[in-house]
Amino acid sequence: MPTSTPNYATDRQTSPSHLDPTPDDYTLTPFADRCIVVAEAGAGGHGCVSFLREKYIEEGPANGGDGGSGGNVYIQAVRGETSLHKIARRRLVKAGRGKNGQGKMRGGERGSDVLITVPVGTIVREIQRHDPIQNEIDEQQRPKRSRRKQEESDMTAEIEGTGQYRKDKWLVFPGMVPSEVNRMTFPKLPPPRKSHLAALQPAAPIWLDLDKHMETPMLLAAGSMGGMGNTHFMSPFSARPKMATRGDEGMKISLQLELKILADLGLVGLPNAGKSTLLRAMSNSRARVGNWAFTTLQPNVGTVVLDDHKGRPMVSKRTRDGRLRENFTVADVPGLIEDAHLDKGLGLGFLRHVERAAVLAFVIDLSAGDAVQALKLLWKELAEYEMQRGKELNAETERRMVKYVPPHMRSAPDEALDSPDLDMSIDPLPFVPTTPISAKPWFVVATKADLPNTQENYEALQRYLTDVRTGVQPHPSGLKNAWKHNTQSIPISAINAEGVAAIPQLVMDLLEE
Ligand SMILES: Nc1nc2c(ncn2[C@@H]2O[C@H](COP(=O)(O)OP(=O)(O)OP(=O)(O)O)[C@@H](O)[C@H]2O)c(=O)[nH]1
Ligand SMILES: [Mg+2]
Numbered sequence: 001m002p003t004s005t006p007n008y009a010t011d012r013q014t015s016p017s018h019l020d021p022t023p024d025d026y027t028l029t030p031f032a033d034r035c036i037v038v039a040e041a042g043a044g045g046h047g048c049v050s051f052l053r054e055k056y057i058e059e060g061p062a063n064g065g066d067g068g069s070g071g072n073v074y075i076q077a078v079r080g081e082t083s084l085h086k087i088a089r090r091r092l093v094k095a096g097r098g099k100n101g102q103g104k105m106r107g108g109e110r111g112s113d114v115l116i117t118v119p120v121g122t123i124v125r126e127i128q129r130h131d132p133i134q135n136e137i138d139e140q141q142r143p144k145r146s147r148r149k150q151e152e153s154d155m156t157a158e159i160e161g162t163g164q165y166r167k168d169k170w171l172v173f174p175g176m177v178p179s180e181v182n183r184m185t186f187p188k189l190p191p192p193r194k195s196h197l198a199a200l201q202p203a204a205p206i207w208l209d210l211d212k213h214m215e216t217p218m219l220l221a222a223g224s225m226g227g228m229g230n231t232h233f234m235s236p237f238s239a240r241p242k243m244a245t246r247g248d249e250g251m252k253i254s255l256q257l258e259l260k261i262l263a264d265l266g267l268v269g270l271p272n273a274g275k276s277t278l279l280r281a282m283s284n285s286r287a288r289v290g291n292w293a294f295t296t297l298q299p300n301v302g303t304v305v306l307d308d309h310k311g312r313p314m315v316s317k318r319t320r321d322g323r324l325r326e327n328f329t330v331a332d333v334p335g336l337i338e339d340a341h342l343d344k345g346l347g348l349g350f351l352r353h354v355e356r357a358a359v360l361a362f363v364i365d366l367s368a369g370d371a372v373q374a375l376k377l378l379w380k381e382l383a384e385y386e387m388q389r390g391k392e393l394n395a396e397t398e399r400r401m402v403k404y405v406p407p408h409m410r411s412a413p414d415e416a417l418d419s420p421d422l423d424m425s426i427d428p429l430p431f432v433p434t435t436p437i438s439a440k441p442w443f444v445v446a447t448k449a450d451l452p453n454t455q456e457n458y459e460a461l462q463r464y465l466t467d468v469r470t471g472v473q474p475h476p477s478g479l480k481n482a483w484k485h486n487t488q489s490i491p492i493s494a495i496n497a498e499g500v501a502a503i504p505q506l507v508m509d510l511l512e513e
Helices: 008-014 085-090 132-141 150-159 178-183 196-200 275-282 347-355 371-403 414-418 455-470 502-511
Strands: 034-040 073-078 092-094 114-119 122-130 170-172 207-210 218-221 243-245 252-259 265-269 300-305 327-332 359-365 442-447 489-491
Touching (some): 034 085, 327 502, 371 442, 489 502
Parallel strands (some): 265 359
Antiparallel strands (some): 034 252, 073 218
């Protein structure tokens, strides 16, 4: 009987490894790095009109409870999140409405809160705000002279301690006909109120850079107050007031969110250079690898664990705040091509993810022509991008200084808040001042060193980097004040995981620069 013993040696050759996978062996998680979302705080519940009724007490006093306040909207940047796609899909994040008050002095339940969780590195900017209560408060604080004539009658009524019926403010005893309502005397409308939580809201217009993991959520929009039950309107003249106030409308803020990944190391390289393979070799990432340009279409982030799997740190380094570093993160972005800064290829949209990386690694394919030329081309694109962003920053600063209008003075086109195609108008968020790209520490990863005839190319690259370090050659970006203390290159073969082990130590050293 023929026996077949599996041939492990050939099996290993034919079956793709973790580092040289078939193109369909990858994980792809949904990804979005920008979106617009409308955050709506909960409206307050209405106050209740009710009266005590018991055996032998036919016409008891008022006992309507207050409405519950609306739920709050919170935001929290958490480490586990990597993308904004969940929020991008939701578009409207709405906190619960407070419940209405009930008889027997029972107050309404509070509305439920909502939490927007975003990845660390998200920038939040307010586009529009509709805050009816703030508008009312502002209106009341305006000098009386400027108020319109129509309101004068209201004012005289106010002085006498009585007010008028307003459908949007008052609730009356159910079953009353309009003529009865007209004959009723209404007390003065209570002044607009805000929940005490409103003081914790960030100042308008909201502008947040959530660049750290947050242990507790942060309040974005506080829920509105509930209406007052009819007990509040009891007076010596009317023991059984038949009115209560409605709960306040919740405020709406439309926010633009943009994720700028905050990785420790950013991989920059031409398409097909081997960036994703390198990420796979360094971390547990399952980034897509394929022998064609633009295999990667969205950023991948991998975590390199600095441990040799024996419970002992392989590279141990303390961060500036004294914490022992156990890992660092690497962002692999789509390849850059010439003129990426003019939005060719996929480059520009993703450059913002390397903009905030602490250290840059230029991944250069030694088998694909002159490595020095490739390095210069990559630096040229980065320098152009940086200059463009610098100009935007200046323009943005100017715009904010000249045209700033407090939000309550702006005319709020409410319809726009509800319009479904807000996404069409996304402009990139302005530059967040960080270290300029050219001032970041960097090094070169010369990959595919296993291929033939790559030796000379690597030597030329090394000579060039020595010249840059010693000042014989200018920095490849052509910019002054660029970082060139210790320019060096590491030859690797990512596909065989050779030479890759030297990278973590170097990154650790550069992270402390
Ligand atoms: N021989 C050899 N081939 C490699 C090495 N690293 C990557 N490759 C191959 O190069 C091709 C491209 O690798 P990727 O990792 O997808 O390249 P990339 O830079 O991520 O490409 P884009 O995502 O398109 O920008 C794949 O076929 C890899 O198998 C290496 O060290 N040696
Ligand atoms: Mg890739």
